[in-house]
Amino acid sequence: MPEADSSELKQFYEGVPQRREAFFLKGSGAYDWGMQNRLARVFDPASGRTVMLAIDHGYFQGPTTGLERVDVSILPLVPQVDALFLTRGILRSVVPPASRVPFFLRASGGPSILKELSDEEIALDVEDALRLGACGVGVQVFVGGPMETKTVHNMTRLVDAGLRYGLPVLGVTAVGRELTRDAKYLRLACRIIAELGAQVVKTYYCDEDFETVTASCPVPIVMAGGKKLPELEALEMAHRAVQEGAAGVDMGRNIFQSDAPGAMLAAVRKAVHEGLPPRQALELYETLRHAPVPEPLGV
Numbered sequence: 001m002p003e004a005d006s007s008e009l010k011q012f013y014e015g016v017p018q019r020r021e022a023f024f025l026k027g028s029g030a031y032d033w034g035m036q037n038r039l040a041r042v043f044d045p046a047s048g049r050t051v052m053l054a055i056d057h058g059y060f061q062g063p064t065t066g067l068e069r070v071d072v073s074i075l076p077l078v079p080q081v082d083a084l085f086l087t088r089g090i091l092r093s094v095v096p097p098a099s100r101v102p103f104f105l106r107a108s109g110g111p112s113i114l115k116e117l118s119d120e121e122i123a124l125d126v127e128d129a130l131r132l133g134a135c136g137v138g139v140q141v142f143v144g145g146p147m148e149t150k151t152v153h154n155m156t157r158l159v160d161a162g163l164r165y166g167l168p169v170l171g172v173t174a175v176g177r178e179l180t181r182d183a184k185y186l187r188l189a190c191r192i193i194a195e196l197g198a199q200v201v202k203t204y205y206c207d208e209d210f211e212t213v214t215a216s217c218p219v220p221i222v223m224a225g226g227k228k229l230p231e232l233e234a235l236e237m238a239h240r241a242v243q244e245g246a247a248g249v250d251m252g253r254n255i256f257q258s259d260a261p262g263a264m265l266a267a268v269r270k271a272v273h274e275g276l277p278p279r280q281a282l283e284l285y286e287t288l289r290h291a292p293v294p295e296p297l298g299v
């Protein structure tokens with residue numbers, strides 16, 4: 001028989017109102033608990049920001065420079081990231097299941113770099129994403145491209161499926177070669193993606209009026225990195241993006257194609273989470289790249 005519960009010792013704190021905190025992410029207050037919890041694993045509740053490492057490039061361009069051996073080049077970086085953006089193939093084959101790193105899975109695909117890139121289909125069932133423990137799925141949306149409607153529908157179908165399970169969708173403004181990445185285009189694309197239900201939008205930085213892109217997008221924006229730049233330029237871009245309203249970055253080549261990816265990741269983290277100015281972030285990069293390499297931590 002269990003012991004009787006002693007009523008004299010109970011504490012009901014009748015005078016203490018139950019804690020009720022607003023969810024910290026822009027536009028995300030009305031989601032279900034599971035959706036918010038997945039987002040809170042990717043975005044740091046303390047800074048409200050994230051540093052995601054994008055390593056999904058192989059889904060259309062095979063063994064991308066810097067990603068030839070994800071086990072060798074990327075796994076040592078994982079303890080420093082807030083989240084990964086990757087394919088289920090690399091996750092299952094390379095990332096240890098004991099890893100505690102949150103991740104978004106690439107959920108669109110089809111054409112290789114040899115074909116019309118925008119002709120994508122949904123390439124992942126959300127049930128598999130859930131089976132794998134994903135915090136979200138990511139999909140390209142080619143606003144203004146030849147496959148605009150099809151890729152918008154890829155996204156809305158994933159949003160509907162994700163809402164059934166509390167799985168956020170990252171809509172990526174995929175800019176075809178013919179489109180200009182200016183604020184006017186990015187405002188249009190980001191807003192359409194958010195209006196149609198994506199919980200997070202990934203987009204490129206533009207030098208002028210980026211703050212109008214973030215201001216007119218009702219959900220968090222993460223900045224995409226794009227092609228490899230000199231480290232100072234990449235740090236300036238990341239710093240400016242968050243100062244101008246982005247909720248973080250989802251960068252790939254500017255980190256893993258750097259001469260010192262671990263040092264670059266540390267510098268990007270300081271710029272994003274602590275607002276470290278670019279020149280100081282570069283100094284940190286230079287210091288760390290010449291520092292002795294520590295033993296990799298567990299992932």
Ligand code: 5RP
Binds near residue numbers: 055057085172252253
């Ligand atoms: C393109 C993507 C990529 O697959 C990738 O995530 C891009 O990363 P980066 O441009 O920083 O190398 O989403 O839109």
